[in-house]
Amino acid sequence: MAFQTPFKFTLDNYSSVISQNGMGRSFLNSLIITIPGTVIPILVASFAGFAFAWMKFPGRNFLFIFLVALIVVPIQATLIPVLRLLADAHLVGTFPGIWLAHTAYGLPFAIFLLTSFFGSLPKELLESAYLDGASNMRVFFRLILPLSVPAIASLAIFQFLWVWNDLLVALVYLQTPSKAPMTLTISNLVSSYGTQWQLLTAAAFISMILPLIVFFALQRYFVEGITAGAVKG
Amino acid sequence: MAEVRFENVNKRFGQTIAVKDFNLEIPDKEFVVLVGPSGCGKTTVLRLLSGLEEPDEGKIYIGQRLINNVPPRDRDIAMVFQSYALYPHMSVHDNMAFGLSLRKTPKPEIERRVKEAARILGIEELLKRKPRQLSGGQRQRVALGRAIVREPAAFLLDEPLSNLDAKLRVQTRAELSKLHQRLGTTFIYVTHDQVEAMTMATVIAVMNKGILQQVGKPQYLYERPVNVFVAGFIGSPAMNFFDVTVKGNQDGLYLDAGTFQVPVPVERDGILHKYLDKKIIFGIRPEDISSPKYIAPGIIASPIRAKVDVTELMGNEFYLHLLTGDTPFLARVDARTEARPGQDIELVFNMAKMHAFDAETEITLSPVDT
Numbered sequence: 115m116a117f118q119t120p121f122k123f124t125l126d127n128y129s130s131v132i133s134q135n136g137m138g139r140s141f142l143n144s145l146i147i148t149i150p151g152t153v154i155p156i157l158v159a160s161f162a163g164f165a166f167a168w169m170k171f172p173g174r175n176f177l178f179i180f181l182v183a184l185i186v187v188p189i190q191a192t193l194i195p196v197l198r199l200l201a202d203a204h205l206v207g208t209f210p211g212i213w214l215a216h217t218a219y220g221l222p223f224a225i226f227l228l229t230s231f232f233g234s235l236p237k238e239l240l241e242s243a244y245l246d247g248a249s250n251m252r253v254f255f256r257l258i259l260p261l262s263v264p265a266i267a268s269l270a271i272f273q274f275l276w277v278w279n280d281l282l283v284a285l286v287y288l289q290t291p292s293k294a295p296m297t298l299t300i301s302n303l304v305s306s307y308g309t310q311w312q313l314l315t316a317a318a319f320i321s322m323i324l325p326l327i328v329f330f331a332l333q334r335y336f337v338e339g340i341t342a343g344a345v346k347g
Numbered sequence: 348m349a350e351v352r353f354e355n356v357n358k359r360f361g362q363t364i365a366v367k368d369f370n371l372e373i374p375d376k377e378f379v380v381l382v383g384p385s386g387c388g389k390t391t392v393l394r395l396l397s398g399l400e401e402p403d404e405g406k407i408y409i410g411q412r413l414i415n416n417v418p419p420r421d422r423d424i425a426m427v428f429q430s431y432a433l434y435p436h437m438s439v440h441d442n443m444a445f446g447l448s449l450r451k452t453p454k455p456e457i458e459r460r461v462k463e464a465a466r467i468l469g470i471e472e473l474l475k476r477k478p479r480q481l482s483g484g485q486r487q488r489v490a491l492g493r494a495i496v497r498e499p500a501a502f503l504l505d506e507p508l509s510n511l512d513a514k515l516r517v518q519t520r521a522e523l524s525k526l527h528q529r530l531g532t533t534f535i536y537v538t539h540d541q542v543e544a545m546t547m548a549t550v551i552a553v554m555n556k557g558i559l560q561q562v563g564k565p566q567y568l569y570e571r572p573v574n575v576f577v578a579g580f581i582g583s584p585a586m587n588f589f590d591v592t593v594k595g596n597q598d599g600l601y602l603d604a605g606t607f608q609v610p611v612p613v614e615r616d617g618i619l620h621k622y623l624d625k626k627i628i629f630g631i632r633p634e635d636i637s638s639p640k641y642i643a644p645g646i647i648a649s650p651i652r653a654k655v656d657v658t659e660l661m662g663n664e665f666y667l668h669l670l671t672g673d674t675p676f677l678a679r680v681d682a683r684t685e686a687r688p689g690q691d692i693e694l695v696f697n698m699a700k701m702h703a704f705d706a707e708t709e710i711t712l713s714p715v716d717t
Contacts, residue, residue: 238429248449261435
């Protein structure tokens with residue numbers, strides 16, 4: 115019958131995609147875009163989360179609600195204004211420009227998540243540290259961060275996946291073929307290689323590998339009960 | 348080592364007055380227990396002393412130093428929280444060493460203090476464990492150890508026994524008393540349990556609704572409560588109160604409760620003459636009511652009759668829940684007493700231990716040192 119498929123395992127498609135279509139370069143670009151695009155928002159959001167959760171300052175509530183409400187804003191509405199801003203700062207087509215963009219897009223949710231997690235830590239734990247003589251920085255680095263590993267791990271996975279799989283932001287703000295991440299390169303492959311499914315699927319699989327690795331690596335940090343034993347019951 | 352002094356301290360949370368016109372002097376080396384019902388302000392007083400809250404008015408001194416604006420870590424106090432607040436990601440050893448390492452104490456000194464505290468508390472084998480691997484009693488000792496290594500001028504303890512089971516609580520009470528004797532440092536201890544106050548304190552301060560009611564040695568508060576609140580709070584089971592009228596006849600004064608009358612001993616009747624034909628509150632403790640068959644020598648016995656409502660045999664004592672008319676009261680009598688629910692029995696009040704309070708102000712009518 116006509117449905118017999120010659121069945122042969124081969125890695126040719128992978129090698130051709132990687133060497134000939136610049137997939138190796140794109141993989142590197144994706145890394146260069148994604149890793150700072152994950153680390154920077156988490157750093158900024160964790161400082162912000164600590165301040166919102168545990169420090170008193172005027173305008174705290176208003177600022178918090180304002181920042182979290184920004185989750186509602188659709189990315190498409192920001193494309194042109196942000197592009198203009200980046201152009202004025204000569205950051206279009208540069209990696210720092212795209213790091214800033216991803217940080218800005220990721221912060222509202224990250225701040226929301228970390229503020230509520232930090233706020234759920236027992237107040238007496240922090241008071242005990244203050245009485246022991248810890249300054250705010252000490253409390254942050256030696257107490258809050260170690261105890262927040264589950265929240266930060268989930269945020270890291272979430273942000274990593276979002277930035278790694280992003281096409282729109284890279285398309286609009288990067289605009290330089292040599293700096294294109296994998297998403298951009300694969301979408302170009304579709305237009306140039308149309309129905310060559312073997313290349314497209316191989317490329318897609320390469321694009322998936324890293325997030326899978328990241329996910330499984332960080333998954334063990336989702337341990338409940340990190341704070342079990344600190345407080346009675 | 349230093350005394351602690353509160354002068355006219357006030358603290359509000361929004362509209363609620365948590366602590367009102369609070370004046371207290373705590374001499375050095377005392378074990379002071381702040382006791383009172385929930386919401387009376389005792390934990391607020393402790394937090395004001397620790398620096399976790401700031402007073403709205405008033406001054407607080409440790410030694411001669413005014414500490415109103417001194418941050419908590421510079422006040423030379425150590426606090427043990429009700430929930431222990433151990434750092435969950437650190438070992439027991441690191442929990443205890445944390446405060447010292449923050450103050451850049453040299454490592455050999457840290458080790459010495461941690462080992463010494465662990466030895467005193469009997470937790471030397473637990474030094475490498477994490478808090479989640481410890482039992483409640485062990486965690487509590489680690490919390491104590493963390494405070495001990497700081498060698499502070501005063502220990503502040505916020506209801507540290509409330510999360511322990513009853514048996515462990517009794518055991519730990521004795522250990523805390525011993526610890527206080529051994530360390531010779533001021534202990535300031537907050538609890539709602541008057542048994543803890545009576546057994547451990549050298550000085551008790553009773554609070555209610557933000558106001559300090561009475562301060563003194565446990566025995567003194569027990570024998571000479573300054574008002575109805577302290578009289579009913581200290582001592583378990585609580586003192587019985589009756590609304591009575593002071594009356595007089597040719598033998599002297601007596602108290603008329605309607606359903607019973609009891610004579611006032613001559614040595615107690617001084618001020619009560621001013622209340623002739625007026626209503627007062629008469630108080631008598633359950634342990635000062637006995638069965639006529641088993642009276643201890645040296646009491647001034649006044650007989651009354653009452654109806655038995657419920658009986659509780661405690662083993663060494665018999666608690667009788669009684670009714671006189673509609674008024675319930677409680678007596679602790681000898682375990683051999685015969686009493687059954689529904690029965691009318693004869694009892695004897697020891698009027699040498701009577702308490703009398705003004706019906707309106709609820710202040711005691713017996714002489715009291717302030």
